[in-house]
Amino acid sequence: MTTFAADAGTWRAKARKYRAIARANVQNSLAYAWDALTPGIFVTIFIFIFAQIWKVTFASQNTNVINGLTLNMTIWYFVWAELVQLSKIDPVTTIQNEVKDGSLAYTLGRPYNYVLYHFFHGLGGVGIRLVSVLAFGSFVAGTQAGLLASFRLEVMPLVLFVTVLAFVLDYCIMAMIGLLAFFFEDVMAFRFIYSKITFVLGGLLIPVDFLPDTVQSIARVLPFNLVVYAPSKLFVAWDWEQFGFVVIMQFFWIGVMAGLLTLFYRYGVKRVTINGG
Amino acid sequence: MLREIKFVLQLIKLNIASAMEYRASFLMQAVGMFINNGIYFVFWILFFDKFGELRGYSIDQIFLLFAIITLGFGMALTFAGNANRIAEFVAQGRLDYYLTLPRPVLPHLLFSWMNPFTFGDLSFGVISYFFTGRFDPVSIVLTFVSAVLAAVIFVSVFGIFGSLAFYIGNAKEITFFLGNAMISFSLYPIGLFQGAVRLILYTLIPAAFVGAVPVEIVETGNLKLLGYLAIAAAIGATLMTVVFQTGLRRYESGSAINVNM
Numbered sequence: 001m002t003t004f005a006a007d008a009g010t011w012r013a014k015a016r017k018y019r020a021i022a023r024a025n026v027q028n029s030l031a032y033a034w035d036a037l038t039p040g041i042f043v044t045i046f047i048f049i050f051a052q053i054w055k056v057t058f059a060s061q062n063t064n065v066i067n068g069l070t071l072n073m074t075i076w077y078f079v080w081a082e083l084v085q086l087s088k089i090d091p092v093t094t095i096q097n098e099v100k101d102g103s104l105a106y107t108l109g110r111p112y113n114y115v116l117y118h119f120f121h122g123l124g125g126v127g128i129r130l131v132s133v134l135a136f137g138s139f140v141a142g143t144q145a146g147l148l149a150s151f152r153l154e155v156m157p158l159v160l161f162v163t164v165l166a167f168v169l170d171y172c173i174m175a176m177i178g179l180l181a182f183f184f185e186d187v188m189a190f191r192f193i194y195s196k197i198t199f200v201l202g203g204l205l206i207p208v209d210f211l212p213d214t215v216q217s218i219a220r221v222l223p224f225n226l227v228v229y230a231p232s233k234l235f236v237a238w239d240w241e242q243f244g245f246v247v248i249m250q251f252f253w254i255g256v257m258a259g260l261l262t263l264f265y266r267y268g269v270k271r272v273t274i275n276g277g
Numbered sequence: 278m279l280r281e282i283k284f285v286l287q288l289i290k291l292n293i294a295s296a297m298e299y300r301a302s303f304l305m306q307a308v309g310m311f312i313n314n315g316i317y318f319v320f321w322i323l324f325f326d327k328f329g330e331l332r333g334y335s336i337d338q339i340f341l342l343f344a345i346i347t348l349g350f351g352m353a354l355t356f357a358g359n360a361n362r363i364a365e366f367v368a369q370g371r372l373d374y375y376l377t378l379p380r381p382v383l384p385h386l387l388f389s390w391m392n393p394f395t396f397g398d399l400s401f402g403v404i405s406y407f408f409t410g411r412f413d414p415v416s417i418v419l420t421f422v423s424a425v426l427a428a429v430i431f432v433s434v435f436g437i438f439g440s441l442a443f444y445i446g447n448a449k450e451i452t453f454f455l456g457n458a459m460i461s462f463s464l465y466p467i468g469l470f471q472g473a474v475r476l477i478l479y480t481l482i483p484a485a486f487v488g489a490v491p492v493e494i495v496e497t498g499n500l501k502l503l504g505y506l507a508i509a510a511a512i513g514a515t516l517m518t519v520v521f522q523t524g525l526r527r528y529e530s531g532s533a534i535n536v537n538m
Binding site: 045 | 299306309310315316319320326327328329331453458461462470
């Protein structure tokens, strides 16, 4: 006999379903908690290198502030930027493999949305990476530049909100790259290119404020800065007006990318051929 | 010895033929890596455009640094593509295949796969060198020889890190971390790092030997320094062989059945 929950098919039931998917991966990531050390160690190296570069740069420019950022803010900016970069959901390899080996077919018959499944599954592993990156990154930044002078505890929930939206936007783009496997044999090159665009135009290697004016104006129009730069800048230099603008732009780009992702997925699924097995 | 060299050359030939079977994929991966490197390049161009010099390094030194590192890394993993996968092979018991064949295990393992991404590194290294504007034969030869030695050091260091798997079990993560640390540190001007960190970059994670030292060799034409780099490469290769061979005695088969095609 099959039993159904009384609210089957409602939004509440759907939320419960995806919450269960996320919870399963939270438990999984906790079981392999040591794996979270890897991004922690990476952030240690990155923050250390960036701290050396910007210490030397600020000293050679003989100034305390460059384009509105102090040395202290610049080093802490990179902590949040790396937090986004190293904690975000990365579904490309999984989606590519599932498309290539046909195991995608297995999920098509299941009562969940394939794209949402991977989002919530990935989300389950984010928490532990966030903690690891923040702990290691803050330690290195603290030893190199002291505590963040402009830190405002009361706005942190809003910074986290913008960061979550950044994860969603990034996921839409990354999932689309994964689904390119319907058309290309290997999509890792696309992931490389996207991630490297984020490095410069997204503000991971250098805050967008430090880019030359022309490049800066291009970077501010594109969605990539909303993934890394926007939350990181708000973390070190909170601004209500900027916050409002960032949230509107993030919702706009999430709408565009999610729409494209849906179309992409529907088109791709039509090309799936199942041979049994 | 000659027989083994012929064997390795044959493996390289087969690897190239295998990569060419999937031309579109191969090209995509190579182009992806090329763009990947290009973005770092763009970062430095923008950086120096705005801030000028960085502890004695200008954009010219960065061009040379990138040329040598990408050529060295590219050669290392184009020819010895399994160098940074040894830990994976050991942990999964996949060395059985090599142990059953009448060839020395280490060179056979190292040279039996080619990483298609690294063609992007190789081509990027050549383009990067063009930006340095050093077209005199001495500079070209010094750059090439330094890059070859850097490649030997890359393979040796990856090999040593990967062989840790014989001693500590699953060393995949630590190999990945140490390898990336070496690449990351090597891509920045050495002058940024002082004291203990600098010492580490000349010893435990020898990033200086694949970046800063070769740059100095090409810039100053210092043949003595080139000799030291060659000695460092020889020591690295010897150390890798010793660590691998000693570790191999501790290897336990996973009884896994693998088909190498």
